Each structure stands twice: as C-alpha cells, then as structure tokens.
Amino acid sequence: MKTLIVALGGNALIKPGERGTPEQMINNLQAPIKQIAKLSEEYNIVITHGNGPQVGALLLQQEATEEITRMPLQILVAETQGQIGFLIESTLDEELMRLGTDMEKYFLTVLTYVEVNPNDRAFIRPTKPIGPSYKRKRPGYVKTSKGWRRVVASPKPLRIVQAREIKKLIQENFIIISCGGGGIPVIKDGTHFQGVEAVIDKDLASAKLGEQINADILLIATDVEKVALNYGRVDYKYLDKVTTTDAKAYLRQGHFPPGSMGPKIQAVINFLESGGEQAIITSIEKIKEALEGKAGTHFSIEEN
Numbered sequence: 001m002k003t004l005i006v007a008l009g010g011n012a013l014i015k016p017g018e019r020g021t022p023e024q025m026i027n028n029l030q031a032p033i034k035q036i037a038k039l040s041e042e043y044n045i046v047i048t049h050g051n052g053p054q055v056g057a058l059l060l061q062q063e064a065t066e067e068i069t070r071m072p073l074q075i076l077v078a079e080t081q082g083q084i085g086f087l088i089e090s091t092l093d094e095e096l097m098r099l100g101t102d103m104e105k106y107f108l109t110v111l112t113y114v115e116v117n118p119n120d121r122a123f124i125r126p127t128k129p130i131g132p133s134y135k136r137k138r139p140g141y142v143k144t145s146k147g148w149r150r151v152v153a154s155p156k157p158l159r160i161v162q163a164r165e166i167k168k169l170i171q172e173n174f175i176i177i178s179c180g181g182g183g184i185p186v187i188k189d190g191t192h193f194q195g196v197e198a199v200i201d202k203d204l205a206s207a208k209l210g211e212q213i214n215a216d217i218l219l220i221a222t223d224v225e226k227v228a229l230n231y232g233r234v235d236y237k238y239l240d241k242v243t244t245t246d247a248k249a250y251l252r253q254g255h256f257p258p259g260s261m262g263p264k265i266q267a268v269i270n271f272l273e274s275g276g277e278q279a280i281i282t283s284i285e286k287i288k289e290a291l292e293g294k295a296g297t298h299f300s301i302e303e304n
Contacts, residue, residue: 002216002277003170004043004291006036007206007267009222010050012284013084016146020053022087029091032221035288036175037095040105044170046215047088048206051080051181055199056131056150073152074184074195078111081180085109088177107175113161113193114183114200114208120155128154128199129259144259145232151259153198155185157205161193163212170213179205203267211274218271218279219290220264225283227265227297229255239297244269247299268299 012032014020036045058076062068071079092107122128133147141148160166160183166176182200186193203220210218226238229250242250247265256262268279282289282296290296 001042001044003046003213004039004217004219005046005048005206005210005215006032006287007203007218007220008032008047008049009220009284010052011223012049012221013087014053020057025087026091029087030095032284032287033088033091034095037092037099039288039291040096040175041099043217045175046166046170046209046213047175047177048179048202048209049084049088049177049181050202051077051084051199052128052130053132054080054083055181059150060131072195073197073199074186077181077184077199081109081111081184084180085177092175104173105175106173107177108169109177109180110162110166110169112166112178112180112183113186114157114179114205115159115161115193116155116185116187116196116198116200117158118187118196120153122153122155122198123196126151126153127258128152128201130199145257154182154201155196155198157183157200157208160205160209160212161186163209166209167213179209201263201267203264204270207267207271207274207276210271210276214275215271216277217291218268218276219287219296220267220279220281221284221287222264222281223283225286225295227256227261227281231255231261241298241300244272244299244301272299272301 013025018024055076062070129144129149129151131150133149138148142151182202182205185196185198185200228236228238230236256265271279279299280290280296286295
C-alpha cells in the first residue's frame with residue numbers, strides 16, 4: 001500500500017470561538033479521524049498535527065501564576081504531543097472498532113524530535129503564531145489573518161530524528177501519530193540532542209518526514225477546501241491543479257503569507273521535489289474526497 005501523510009491543522013481540534021475543552025476537541029476530531037480510519041484500509045497512514053492553540057495556552061497558564069515552575073517551549077511541545085496524541089488515539093480507536101475492519105490495525109503516538117540549525121535566522125526574527133487570537137493589539141503580539149497573536153521562533157526542520165523507527169512501525173502495520181506540533185525542536189550538541197526554545201511548522205516537518213520515510217502522498221488538511229489566489233479579496237480565484245513552478249511563482253508574488261498558507265505551499269514544494277508522488281491541500285471535511293480527486297488543490301511537478 002502507498003504511504004499517506006495526513007497533516008491536520010489546528011481547526012481539527014479547535015474551531016473559531018471555542019475554548020478548546022476536551023469535549024470540543026474530541027467532537028471536532030471525529031470528522032477527520034472517521035475518514036482516516038476508512039482510508040487505513042487502502043493506505044499506510046501517518047498522522048501529523050499542529051499545536052498552536054494548545055502550546056500557546058500552556059504558555060498563558062505558566063504566565064498566570066508564580067506558583068508553578070515555568071517550562072521552556074520544547075518541553076511544552078512535548079506535553080502537547082502527548083495530550084493531542086491521546087485525543088487522536090482515543091477517537092481513532094472508536095472509529096476503527098465502528099468500521100469492524102478485517103485488517104488488523106495498530107496505532108501509536110511517537111514522541112518526535114526534529115533537528116534544527118542553531119543559527120537559523122528564525123531565532124532572530126520570530127514569525128510562528130501560537131495561542132489565542134485577540135481583536136485588539138497586545139504588547140509583543142503581531143497582527144495575523146486571525147487577529148493579534150503571540151509569535152515565536154520557527155526554524156526549518158533539518159531531520160526527523162525518529163524517522164527510521166516510524167518507517168519500521170509502518171511496515172508493522174501501525175497507524176502512526178508523529179511530528180506533533182511540528183516536533184520537539186533540538187540541536188546536536190556533540191553526541192547529544194539539546195532542546196531549543198521554538199515551535200516548528202508542522203507542514204514543513206511533515207514534508208521532511210515524507211522525504212525520509214519515502215511517503216507517496218502528503219495531504220495537508222486545513223480550514224479551506226482549496227487554495228486561492230488573492231484570498232480575502234473580491235477577485236479571489238480558487239485553484240484546482242498547480243505545478244511546483246507555478247506555486248513558487250505565486251509565493252514570490254505574495255499570494256501566500258508566511259503566517260498562514262505560505263508554509264503549506266512550501267511544504268508541498270519540498271515534498272514533491274524530494275520525490276513525493278502527490279500533494280494535496282484541502283479542508284478537514286474533504287480528506288477522503290480529495291484523495292478521490294473530487295476536492296482540494298492538487299499539486300504536481302509538471303502539468304498532467
């Protein structure tokens with residue numbers, strides 16, 4: 001079977017206006033996980049996911065009191081990998097049982113390190129939005145498409161440290177949940193890894209994982225069914241098929257901002273240019289339809 005990476009966006013867990021209660025997150029996960037469970041009959045599945053709202057909430061909790069020890073970002077990312085991994089596993093277990101599939105399927109959340117360059121310029125110029133958004137300006141926050149949000153460093157992923165183990169587990173028929181929140185950012189310090197204060201983009205990390213495990217398809221599930229040019233303007237245009245050449249041109253022209261669609265487009269380009277067969281960006285609700293060619297924006301190296 002082909003290997004499919006499904007990168008779930010933040011809206012897979014928390015919808016606009018929600019507080020992100022456990023009940024809300026489990027309810028929201030049912031739509032994508034139901035599709036993924038069904039797709040596991042046809043594909044080897046790797047699920048990756050974001051953690052922007054969750055890791056931002058943990059930071060706010062730390063700042064709200066002096067009674068608890070403050071943890072660095074890399075440890076908070078590790079916490080969200082366990083938290084969200086548990087929620088995905090619980091939902092996936094229910095959906096697999098509901099299907100009553102004859103195929104014996106296992107699933108496992110892998111605590112994932114991602115190596116980054118300690119000299120990455122992202123440490124000087126933070127751009128990654130995390131946590132809740134606010135309508136009014138706040139000190140230290142920046143204006144994003146979703147409002148005023150805190151931003152942190154987001155270095156490029158160089159290597160998924162556990163890629164070999166993930167590939168082995170796929171061969172053993174596991175559905176893998178990995179690269180949670182983009183992975184725990186680490187740098188190589190001699191023979192050891194050392195965590196660094198950052199949050200890695202989960203789509204770029206997913207593309208890097210796809211390269212290392214030789215995945216066939218990368219599907220990025222977000223809050224829009226298709227990618228659009230001039231998004232938010234009256235002259236917007238949805239795209240059905242895009243080549244990597246055109247995608248690069250649209251990036252240069254500023255159609256895809258760094259804080260929103262930009263990293264997704266770059267992830268798609270990276271994945272295809274590293275040997276991936278197919279890449280799709282679509283909505284959480286249209287995952288299965290997109291793989292059937294009925295929804296989403298489909299990317300390729302050359303025009304079909």
